[in-house]
Amino acid sequence: xxALTVNQAPSPGTTIGRNPIGLFLTDVWVLTKRSIARIxxxxxxxSDVTIQPVLFVLMFAFVFGGAIGGVxxxxxxxxxxxxxxxxxLGMSLAQTAPGTAxxxxxxxxxGLIDRxxxxxxxxxxxxxxRTIADLLTQVIGGIVVALVGLAIGWRIHNGxxxxxxxxxxxxxxxxxxxxxxxxxxxxxxxxxxxxxxxxVLFLPLTFISSAxxxxxxxxxxxxPVAEWNPxxxxxxxxxxxxxxxxxxxxVHAWPVQHPELAVVCWSLGLLAIFAPLxxxxxxxxxx
Amino acid sequence: xxxxxxxxxxxxxxxxxKTKALDGLDLTVPLGTVYGLLGPNGAGKTTAVRILAxxxxxxxxxxxxxxxxxxxxxxxxxxxxxxxxxxxxxxxYLTGRANLxxxxxLSRLTARAARQRADDLLEQFDLTAAAxxxxxxxxxxMRRRLDLAASLIGRPEVLFLDEPTTGLDPSARAxxxxxxxxxxxDGTTLLLxxxxxxxxxxxxxxxxxxxxxxxxxxxxxxELKASVGGQRLLITLADESDAETAARALAPFATAPVIPSGxxxxxxxxxIASDGLAxxxxxxLDAAGVxxxxxxxxxxxxDDVFLTLTGHVAEDKTTAQAGQTAKEAVQ
Numbered sequence: 001x002x003a004l005t006v007n008q009a010p011s012p013g014t015t016i017g018r019n020p021i022g023l024f025l026t027d028v029w030v031l032t033k034r035s036i037a038r039i040x041x042x043x044x045x046x047s048d049v050t051i052q053p054v055l056f057v058l059m060f061a062f063v064f065g066g067a068i069g070g071v072x073x074x075x076x077x078x079x080x081x082x083x084x085x086x087x088x089l090g091m092s093l094a095q096t097a098p099g100t101a102x103x104x105x106x107x108x109x110x111g112l113i114d115r116x117x118x119x120x121x122x123x124x125x126x127x128x129x130r131t132i133a134d135l136l137t138q139v140i141g142g143i144v145v146a147l148v149g150l151a152i153g154w155r156i157h158n159g160x161x162x163x164x165x166x167x168x169x170x171x172x173x174x175x176x177x178x179x180x181x182x183x184x185x186x187x188x189x190x191x192x193x194x195x196x197x198x199x200v201l202f203l204p205l206t207f208i209s210s211a212x213x214x215x216x217x218x219x220x221x222x223x224p225v226a227e228w229n230p231x232x233x234x235x236x237x238x239x240x241x242x243x244x245x246x247x248x249x250x251v252h253a254w255p256v257q258h259p260e261l262a263v264v265c266w267s268l269g270l271l272a273i274f275a276p277l278x279x280x281x282x283x284x285x286x287x
Numbered sequence: 288x289x290x291x292x293x294x295x296x297x298x299x300x301x302x303x304x305k306t307k308a309l310d311g312l313d314l315t316v317p318l319g320t321v322y323g324l325l326g327p328n329g330a331g332k333t334t335a336v337r338i339l340a341x342x343x344x345x346x347x348x349x350x351x352x353x354x355x356x357x358x359x360x361x362x363x364x365x366x367x368x369x370x371x372x373x374x375x376x377x378x379x380y381l382t383g384r385a386n387l388x389x390x391x392x393l394s395r396l397t398a399r400a401a402r403q404r405a406d407d408l409l410e411q412f413d414l415t416a417a418a419x420x421x422x423x424x425x426x427x428x429m430r431r432r433l434d435l436a437a438s439l440i441g442r443p444e445v446l447f448l449d450e451p452t453t454g455l456d457p458s459a460r461a462x463x464x465x466x467x468x469x470x471x472x473d474g475t476t477l478l479l480x481x482x483x484x485x486x487x488x489x490x491x492x493x494x495x496x497x498x499x500x501x502x503x504x505x506x507x508x509x510e511l512k513a514s515v516g517g518q519r520l521l522i523t524l525a526d527e528s529d530a531e532t533a534a535r536a537l538a539p540f541a542t543a544p545v546i547p548s549g550x551x552x553x554x555x556x557x558x559i560a561s562d563g564l565a566x567x568x569x570x571x572l573d574a575a576g577v578x579x580x581x582x583x584x585x586x587x588x589x590d591d592v593f594l595t596l597t598g599h600v601a602e603d604k605t606t607a608q609a610g611q612t613a614k615e616a617v618q
Contacts, residue, residue, distance in 0.1 A: 013393045023395075030392045038380045041421065111376035115437070118340045120365040121393045284344075 018285040019139045031129030035103075036136070048099055049141030053092040057148040060084055060212060068213055069170030078245035079095045085149035085210020086238030087211030089166075090231050093174030094205065097181030100134050104185025116281075124279050131178045138174040142167055144206040166241035169263045175235045179274040186281035215256075216245040217275035227253035230270075233262035291354040291463040293318045293445050293476035294339060300347030300502075308334040310500035311348065316328050316478055316493075321471050321492030323508075325589065327597075331500040332480040333373070336449045339478070340370045352445055366395070369443030373450045375430035376437075379423040383433050385416055386422060387440055394441025401440070408436040412466070433468060436616030446470065452486060464490060484589035492587070498597045512587045518560040519585050520568065524552045525578035536575040540568055543595065552580070557591070559605045560584055 039045055065080040104127075107113045116126050121146045146154075146167075181198065190195045208222065209215075209231035215223050226232055232248070237259035239246040248256045255262035294316035301309040309329060309331045316322040324332050337343040341361040350357045352364045377386050385406055389457055391401030397420065409418045412432045417425060422433065431451060438446060446468070452460040467490055481487050487494050488508045496511070504511055520540070524533060532544045533554050539617040541556040565582055572579055 015397065015400070027393055030389055033386075034378060034381060034389055037385060038378070039378050069457040110379065111372045111374045112378060113369065113389070114337075114342055114372060116393065118365060118368065118370040119390070119393045119441070120362060120395055134502055 013164055014021050018120070023126075024125055027121045027125030028129045029173050030134065032132050032136075033127060035129065035133030035151065036179065039137070046137060046140065049092060049137050050144055052095075053088060053141055053145045056091065057084065057088050057097075057145065059118070060088070061152050064212070073137065078247060079147075079153070080245075081082060082155065082242075082244040083239065083246075084212065085145060085154040086166075086233075086242065087168045087235040088145050088149070088243060089142060089238055090173065090209075090234040091137045091206045093170055094177045094231065095202055096134055096138055096141065097176065097184070098180030098195055098202060099128060100178050101185035101188065101194035101198055102191045102212055103130060104182055105188055108185070109173055109190070113282075122212045123283055127182050127278050130182060134178045134181075135171065135175050138171055140177075141174075142170055145186050154242075154244070156185040158241060160241075163243040165260070166238045169241075169260060169267075170234060171265055172267045173230065176270040176274075179271055179278055183274050183280040186278055205229065205231055209235065210248055212257075215251060216247060223251075224253065227251060227256050230255075230263065230266035232256065233259045233266060237263050291318075292316055292321075293350055294322075294350070294478060296335070296339065296348065296350040297339060298346045298348035298569060299350060301331075301338065301343065302346050305422070307500050309338070309345070309348075312501055313498065314350075314495060314502065316476060318476055319471070319474050320410075320493060321467065321477040321479060321491045323487030323494040324478060324497060325482075325484060325487045325593070326480075326496055326497040327482060327593075329498045332497060333449055334500075335497070336370075336447050336478065336480055338490055340368055340447050340507070342364055343372075365446045366441075369438035369441065369446045371431075371435050371438045371446070371448050373453060375422075375434040375462065377422045377430065377434060382419045382421055383425070383429075384418040385407065386433065387437055390437040391440040391531050396441065397450055404440055408440060412436045413462075422616065424521060426459075428455055428462065429456060431459065431463060431464070439470075443475070445476045445478070448477060450480055450484065454483070459485075477601050484593060496596055503596050504592065508589060511591065511592045514592070518558050519587055520556045520558045520564075521581075521583045521585065521593060522554045522556075522568075522579055523581035524554065525580045527552050529577045530554060533572060533577045536571045536577060539571070540564070557587070557595070598618070 061081050061084055065084070066146060068080055089242075104113075113126065184197060184201075185194055188197060208218075208226050208227040210226060210233050215226040215232065218226055233255045236256055237245060237246045238244075239248070248259075251257075289618065290313050294314060296312055296314040299314075300307070301531060312331065312335055314322075314324075316337070324335065326332050335344065338345050339352060340366060340566045341357050341364050343359040344358055353367050355363045355367075357364050378389070381389065387405035387408060388398075388401045390403055391444070392398060394401075396404060406415075406418075409415045412435070414433060414436070417429060422430065425433065435448075435451065452463050455463065464486070465603045467477065467479070479487070479490060492507060494506065494508050494511060495502045504514075506514075520537070522533065522537070524530065530552075537556045542559060543557045545554065545556045569579060569582065570586065575585055
């Protein structure tokens with residue numbers, strides 16, 4: 001504490017320039033590194049894309065699988081383990097969104113977002129970095145689901161190109177939902193509220209869909225809801241691209257017949273609404 | 288540039304629903320000074336700081352930091368300010384050093400300059416030993432120091448400190464005061480909000496007392512204290528039930544109405560000190576049948592300024608501290 005020279009003018013060459021795109025990329029990089037450092041310090045924060053998908057795949061395959069597959073078999077029969085993975089991919093990626101919301105709310109609670117907002121940094125960078133870090137965790141989630149799938153007998157039948165397309169669609173879909181999570185985080189006031197709201201929103205999204213059961217088994221009034229659910233589009237697209245059992249081919253609804261296009265439309269639509277909304281909310285944040 | 292004040296606010300207004308947080312706040316903070324913003328909880332201190340630090344848009348009025356408008360030219364303002372809020376705004380899971388480097392880079396330092404400056408600040412703030420520990424293991428005082436270091440890393444010309452010592456123990460407080468004094472010696476302008484009147488008294492060269500969202504008094508602490516009458520007579524009664532009687536007996540000596548302060552058995556009266564005053568007061572109290580345990584005379588403090596100006600006590604410190612500790616425990 002002697003001879004404190006904390007605040008002298010900076011020497012030349014120690015600050016970076018003012019090119020807005022360069023600043024944005026620097027800020028995103030610095031903040032993404034921050035999120036990754038957090039994961040390295042506390043790997044258990046990854047449990048929602050590691051342990052959870054493993055548990056879900058195994059539970060659905062071995063607890064519900066017999067019952068669901070049995071019903072299917074009597075009406076023509078299909079291999080539930082192979083059917084399951086397309087849906088699991090969607091669920092595992094979309095369900096990281098509540099985690100995104102929790103992370104944003106926590107940063108707001110500690111005042112860290114206020115600090116960021118008082119710095120000469122790009123306004124979109126804080127949220128963009130969050131979504132990029134979450135996209136990286138989604139990649140891990142996708143790999144975990146695929147590995148467990150391979151272990152229970154799921155296989156890719158249509159070649160690498162289609163498989164890559166399926167994973168890319170799943171990540172696009174997951175990334176779009178991350179921005180929904182960011183918006184949730186901007187409007188909710190506590191991590192608990194974010195967790196619970198996320199659960200309430202994502203449970204029907206996941207289960208009123210063809211992620212785990214063919215929509216044909218649902219009551220007639222519920223079928224259109226499930227058929228237009230983006231989660232169904234993703235599950236159907238993945239099944240079709242992987243060459244897995246796909247009872248949805250018999251359904252005539254547009255998003256079921258054009259699942260890849262439906263996933264792209266849903267994802268871009270969500271991004272077009274929620275990304276600008278999130279950045280706007282961030283700029284106007286009042287607490 | 289020399290006659291441009293560091294901070295200038297004109298008629299700032301901010302509503303939260305029906306509550307008026309700011310009701311026409313005017314403020315002029317000269318360059319290179321420590322300016323104290325003093326008031327109880329809810330007076331509008333934090334709202335004012337958040338507007339000046341570009342975090343909040345005012346509903347009315349305008350404010351400039353180093354001549355730049357905080358709304359229209361917010362980006363330029365952010366390049367010149369630093370902010371330390373009431374709660375340490377840090378990433379709990381990163382190390383102290385990683386936090387500083389991150390904020391440094393976001394404050395537009397190059398990665399290399401950020402690392403260098405982080406190490407310098409860690410050393411100057413006595414945090415080198417804890418530099419590679421996660422912040423969540425830090426004590427309250429260490430967090431505040433790291434938080435302050437973080438707001439200094441971009442070398443701000445104007446620094447906002449929002450209740451920097453609330454909830455700190457006395458030694459951590461004293462250390463923060465030292466740091467603040469040295470900052471001013473470096474030429475940084477500092478706007479300090481506090482509910483501790485002694486803190487403003489010790490650190491600030493000028494003080495604005497705010498209540499109900501506007502400035503109700505402004506000036507150097509010494510002037511403010513003088514304006515409410517120099518001395519205070521403190522009397523501890525033997526029996527609490529004598530308070531009313533004692534207040535009446537003291538009235539002829541007092542320069543303002545005597546209000547029993549509420550603290551048990553204690554009565555305070557503003558007086559002009561003179562030879563033989565205590566003797567006469569004791570005689571008067573004895574004549575009224577009041578037994579006195581203790582009597583003393585002291586100079587007016589900013590607490591007295593506050594009480595005189597607003598008609599209510601500045602802050603229940605124990606309650607405020609308990610609330611603060613509870614909030615930190617939750618985090």
